[in-house]
Amino acid sequence: MDLRQVLLPLAFAAVSGAAAAEPVPTVIVDIHALGADRLQAMKNESSVRWAAEFGNELLLGVDPARLGEWTKRPRVRDGLGLLAPEEIWIRDHVCAHQALQPALGVVGGYEVLRQPASVIRFAERSGVVGSALPANGVVAREQRNEAHPKAATAVSSAVQNLVDRVDAERWFATMSALASFNRNSFSPALGAARDWISAHFDANGLVSSRFTFTLENLSNCTPSPPPINIDNPIGLKLGQTLPDEWVVVGAHYDSRNVARCDGTVAPQPGANDNASGCAGVIELARVFANVATERSVLFMCFSGEEQGLWGSRRYVESLQASGEISKVKHMINLDMLGYDASGPLDARVETTAAHAALLGEYSAAAATYAPELNIITSSSTGGGSDHWYFLGAGVPSVFTWENGASVYPHYHKETDVPANMTRARELAGGILKMDAAMLAQKAGLATLFADGFE
Ligand SMILES: [Zn+2]
Structure with a gap:
């Protein structure tokens, strides 16, 4: 045509x-x-x-x-x-x-x-x-087309040691295991996935909790299902010196099939969208296990994302209501980090114009600790994922992912399975190295490696 x-x-x-x-x-x-x-x-x-x-x-x-x-x-x-x-x-x-x-x-x-x-x-x-x-x-x-592309900075051995802990093979195994759960927000099995995520937080020395909210009155979900209570599992690493300053590392763990949003059409494995991001949150929790940070870090997986970012939205609203939103100093969102068919290993880093300086920080972190990535930055991020309501609440927030959902032919389909995630380990491994370096910077490394650090 x-x-x-x-x-x-x-x-x-x-x-x-x-x-x-x-x-x-x-x-x-x-x-x-x-x-x-x-x-x-x-x-x-x-x-x-x-x-x-x-x-x-x-x-x-x-x-x-x-x-x-x-x-x-x-x-x-x-x-x-x-x-x-x-x-x-x-x-x-x-x-x-x-x-x-x-x-x-x-x-x-x-x-x-x-x-x-x-x-x-x-x-x-x-x-x-x-x-x-x-x-x-x-x-x-x-980044390569910037007039002044961010160059690699001096390597911090402390940060490099953390970055070296990122294990793309382990991430892939976590992602694959998560993809085997039916994680539609309305699925009875979502609770099993939630508990599985919490168990991983527990195993890495985090204090587990849940944020529960009601998913209801969905104008964009036809047919509209009855209200349901679902949870965001949270793993808290308490900061050593600044425990009331928080860094949130988040990703949604629910998935959907394009046909219907109420979970009655199956399967919806959501391997790339977004077992990849939730497994990334778990991988970063492992990387930072036994590593003391100055600020507290909240590792968090959201539900209800696929019906309109409800898990992150309700969580942000609860922090606004309690006055705790001012504690959140930074937010890293991971959503779809495991597909790039060919060519340069494209990774996108997004925020809004108000926080555009962060794009340079992430680009420099990638140049230093994940030079295999071809970084693409955008200061006009859309409302498509869980950084959105954090940004709306004034939290400096960054979305790190592949080069758009549209590059992935299995998006919201039953074929969104690990085997279809071309170059998953390479791309997600690079993004997680960049994010690990930024988390170290934003959370602050308190004492050089309390214990358990080689
Ligand atoms: Zn998603």
Whole structure:
């Protein structure tokens, strides 16, 4: 199908003329490791009308008369038809196959849709899930394309010792075991998965507890199931010197099948989404076992994520109600860290513009302790995972994962099983090394390794 024919701008013509520019043909350019200067030069070419940067790919609106020149170039693939930048709508880490409107295509791991500019201007009220193109046109940037990419810092032997404890094979085994539970939020087996996670927290010297909440009145879940009480298992490592300052390491452990969100359609193994993240939380708890930290660390697995981030949302609301939210100094979220089909080992680090300085810290940690990763950063993270309500409460929070849910062909399907997670150990191992280094920095290493440290 020729998208250009389908997309002739009918809806666009109906938009009151003022704001929108004329739609032009688009191309997609592979800009992996292009470098800041060449990337800027490409954006400035006379045949380029506008540019939208999506990490390792660049979506360009080009002069219609010169489209042919572009399509003949190396590293260029077909675009998304005629588009104006005001119509670009970006969808990420949402159950897109359920959405009414299919994407035009995937660029740099993000689903790109076309919406009338009028809808985009009133997106919050119109209830469309996604986000507009940021004003600077940069949705995400490869660290290698930064003007000043973060270089490796001096290695701290204490941190390196922790990083060396990350065991990707052990993580893979944990992830595979979790994937064997039915972890739909409405499944009777969810409690068994919760207890299994808590047992791992106990085994690593953490103080286990549960945060219980009611999942109910789900407007986005059809048919809407009856209310149910479910839990977030928590493992507390008490800080040595600053116990009332907390770092949260979280990931959701529930899973879903795209067909229905109430668990009646099975199976929904959720190996990558998100046994991978929950197993990552357990792996970091192991890495930090017997390691004294200045701040307290709360290792936590959320439920109800797949119905709308309910576990993390209700937990954040409870901290806001009790006044304890100010204790949370940092939050690391892990969701889908085990798939990259080929090429560079892409890992995304996301937060909001208010906390953009954290992107440099994570990039430097990766350059130092996980140089195998090709880091892509974004300061326009969406509400697709459990960092969202922490960010909303003002907590500096970072989402670390693969290069978008859209790169994973088994997302929310019964085929989301460990065997389909290409290069799982390499990618998750790298992300967990980066996160271990950042957790050491954010929690602070109290005394150099109380005991049990080789
Ligand atoms: Zn998920």
